[in-house]
Amino acid sequence: MSKLLIRGGTIVTMTGPARAPLTTDLAVEDGLIKALFPVGDALPRWQPDETIDATGLLVLPGFSNTHSHAAMTILRGMADDFPLKEWLEAKIWPAETRLSREDVYWGALLGLAEMIRSGITSLADMYFYAEEVARAVEEAGVRALLARGLFSRAWEASLNEGLDLHQRWQGRGNGRISVALAPHAPYTCSPPHLKEVRQLAGQLGVPIHIHLAETRREVEESRKNHGLTPVEFLERLGLFEVPVLAAHCVHLSPSDVELIARRQVQVSHNPVSNAKLGSGIAPLPALLHSGARVALGTDGAASSNRLDMFGTMRQAGFLQKAANEDPTFPDAYQLLRLATQGGSQLFPGSGQITPGANADLILIDPDRPHLTPSWDVYSSLVYSTQPQDVRTVIIGGRTVMKDWELLTIDEAAVIREVRKRAAGLASHEVQAPLRDR
Ligand SMILES: [Zn+2]
Numbered sequence: 001m002s003k004l005l006i007r008g009g010t011i012v013t014m015t016g017p018a019r020a021p022l023t024t025d026l027a028v029e030d031g032l033i034k035a036l037f038p039v040g041d042a043l044p045r046w047q048p049d050e051t052i053d054a055t056g057l058l059v060l061p062g063f064s065n066t067h068s069h070a071a072m073t074i075l076r077g078m079a080d081d082f083p084l085k086e087w088l089e090a091k092i093w094p095a096e097t098r099l100s101r102e103d104v105y106w107g108a109l110l111g112l113a114e115m116i117r118s119g120i121t122s123l124a125d126m127y128f129y130a131e132e133v134a135r136a137v138e139e140a141g142v143r144a145l146l147a148r149g150l151f152s153r154a155w156e157a158s159l160n161e162g163l164d165l166h167q168r169w170q171g172r173g174n175g176r177i178s179v180a181l182a183p184h185a186p187y188t189c190s191p192p193h194l195k196e197v198r199q200l201a202g203q204l205g206v207p208i209h210i211h212l213a214e215t216r217r218e219v220e221e222s223r224k225n226h227g228l229t230p231v232e233f234l235e236r237l238g239l240f241e242v243p244v245l246a247a248h249c250v251h252l253s254p255s256d257v258e259l260i261a262r263r264q265v266q267v268s269h270n271p272v273s274n275a276k277l278g279s280g281i282a283p284l285p286a287l288l289h290s291g292a293r294v295a296l297g298t299d300g301a302a303s304s305n306r307l308d309m310f311g312t313m314r315q316a317g318f319l320q321k322a323a324n325e326d327p328t329f330p331d332a333y334q335l336l337r338l339a340t341q342g343g344s345q346l347f348p349g350s351g352q353i354t355p356g357a358n359a360d361l362i363l364i365d366p367d368r369p370h371l372t373p374s375w376d377v378y379s380s381l382v383y384s385t386q387p388q389d390v391r392t393v394i395i396g397g398r399t400v401m402k403d404w405e406l407l408t409i410d411e412a413a414v415i416r417e418v419r420k421r422a423a424g425l426a427s428h429e430v431q432a433p434l435r436d437r
Pocket residue numbers: 067068069211247299300
């Protein structure tokens with residue numbers, strides 16, 4: 001029975017419509033928010049084991065990063081400025097064949113350190129050697145929906161590892177860890193394999209995590225090969241009969257948008273990765289207006305370079321404002337909702353500050369030049385805040401970063417280890433000068 005009191009913070013609850021935050025005390029018990037009550041009052045017969053003074057700090061729900069490959073931090077900056085197909089086939093997949101289990105473990109720990117510093121308290125991740133990612137997640141103390149990426153070219157092996165991950169890790173870490181099945185994409189998994197995944201997901205009661213409609217080329221090839229868009233193709237195979245987390249969803253027809261909304265597909269919008277790889281701009285206004293579930297994701301550090309939810313919120317907003325020549329949509333509060341509540345279907349009980357919710361909380365220090373003055377808290381949080389302003393992070397009632405110090409990860413050791421391992425990988429890579437690419 002661990003009891004934590006967060007005293008005197010300015011609470012941004014993210015419940016209901018945008019409203020001015022209130023300064024209150026916040027009681028946490030057994031990983032859940034117990035009560036919000038006037039500053040300095042006491043709860044009857046309730047004594048905290050630990051008190052955090054949040055006077056002058058903003059307290060808000062932690063962010064959900066709904067599409068990541070945490071271990072890819074080890075490939076950060078290895079192959080910039082390529083289109084997706086070339087980036088994957090000529091750069092990333094060959095580099096990944098050289099990654100060891102230990103590389104994945106250390107890369108994942110580095111990714112989790114970076115995410116915690118950016119206020120991310122839960123992530124949906126897909127990768128190989130996923131049990132190493134799970135090991136890192138358990139140690140770091142974050143909440144996660146993990147999966148082994150599945151490919152038809154190595155179906156038996158990848159599927160067995162994916163099912164093994166489910167058997168060994170589902171519900172571990174006091175229930176913080178859950179496991180999905182993750183066919184990589186409609187173009188890397190055959191129709192019989194996709195149907196098999198749908199059946200297994202239904203039997204196990206787990207969601208499917210998949211890349212979907214990421215590039216124009218993917219849509220063109222799907223139309224050529226199947227006479228259907230990638231979204232229609234998955235509908236035809238029955239995938240949407242189970243819960244699906246679909247990353248990217250950049251190139252959608254109006255009927256794709258309608259189908260995604262009707263089938264309650266959870267969209268993970270990855271604006272930084274999509275922009276950097278030149279994939280395009282997802283139709284966020286159409287998705288939101290249709291009532292689709294939309295959350296934000298960073299994708300891996302090899303394609304977005306930083307696992308930064310503040311940068312992701314800004315990019316999501318600015319791309320739409322520029323592309324549609326409409327500065328009004330989405331507004332700061334809508335963007336903050338995508339980052340907090342957008343993923344609450346994947347992480348039930350996270351994304352808002354209300355009694356009974358998960359105590360996944362971040363404390364932000366607004367005592368900074370770039371956060372001064374603050375006319376509107378949502379404007380400050382979305383348009384001006386950066387990861388370095390996140391001071392303390394609590395996940396499931398446990399403090400994982402206190403006053404900028406990571407408590408569950410030996411950050412210096414992780415940085416040292418990843419540098420060493422990346423240098424080992426780089427010695428195999430023939431680096432072409434930029435002009436020859
Ligand atoms: Zn991805």
